[in-house]
Amino acid sequence: MTVELRLKRRVDALFKAMSSDFLLREQFVTDPAQVFYEYVDGERPSAEVTQAANQLTYAVLSHPPLLQWLRDYASGHPDMPPEDVFAKDFSRAVARHGDDEVVLALVRGGGQREDTFRAQSALLKAIISAVGSGRGVFAGTEMSPGGGTEMSPGTGGTEMSPGVLAAGGGVFAGTEMSPGGGTEMSPGTGGTEMSPGVLAAGGGVFAGTEMSPGGGTEMSPGTGGTEMSPGVARMVSPDVQVTLDALTQFAKQMRASGALRVSGLG
Incomplete structure (x- = not known):
């Protein structure tokens, strides 16, 4: 040695x-x-x-x-x-x-x-x-078992974005709750959406607006494996x-x- x-x-x-x-x-x-x-x-x-x-x-x-x-x-x-x-x-x-x-x-x-x-x-x-x-x-290194699950910004899927609160209450209007493009628990167009909407004086009726990081976050089987990327510096x-x-x-x-x-x- x-x-x-x-x-x-x-x-x-x-x-x-x-x-x-x-x-x-x-x-x-x-x-x-x-x-x-x-x-x-x-x-x-x-x-x-x-x-x-x-x-x-x-x-x-x-x-x-x-x-x-x-x-x-x-x-x-x-x-x-x-x-x-x-x-x-x-x-x-x-x-x-x-x-x-x-x-x-x-x-x-x-x-x-x-x-x-x-x-x-x-x-x-x-x-x-x-x-x-x-x-x-x-940083930027993939830690995954192979072609597993991705957690990353996507183009569709779960969306949540703040909107404008409407008068009177606390009811979500136009809100979608679904696992993707599948089952919906409200009128919607696709993807899991939780939309507050327009908030007016004194109230809580929500309508229309999405809460999301952009085009929606995907949590689904992907092709690049589970990725974890802390930034640019080694820790x-x-x-x-x-x-x-x-x-x-x-x-x-x-x-x-x-x-x-x-x-x-x-």
Whole structure:
């Protein structure tokens, strides 16, 4: 087993454990470098280096452009990238999206006698690896047993749309209730329709108007299988998201308090 694969498995196990262990998650949120080296890497550097690693991690996660970069980078790098590759990619991201807090964290690392950036990048790569390997369903992907049922906007079928309420009451007029083009429980032309109609002063006689998302929703045997499409972004699994959310929230608190404006110099 390669070093990278071993580290990746340990990172995945750590994030899975933190999703249900509140105390471990809080330890990671408030000192991510310490927990990472204790549970994953095994070789803990000095306190100065781990603090610099924490500072850079908080600076990145609390800065929306770099946080978005991290998420996008994780999509294309589900495995831990090599050290030199990550260093080049991250330096470009900092040049494009960085701010004072990020630069100060790097300056603090540069002021140490030890190889601080290796520790800083190791922690960031662990987070990237967890996000990349823990991503869920692709948007637009079909989840179906085959040629099963479609739930999608159609051109006919169940229609419901608000109308104008008429005087006096609560009776639906001209309303259709049917499973499609089949049995109707009122005068109509086809499809399941629930039509309020025209509402006049003081009343509730409904007539004519359809309530629908457009041309009607179909729920019927189709040809493309059961489709579920959440949007355009891949979603992060709950095991990772719960820890990432807590870590990001704490990072924002650290930024707001001014705790990230430290260079370690002078």
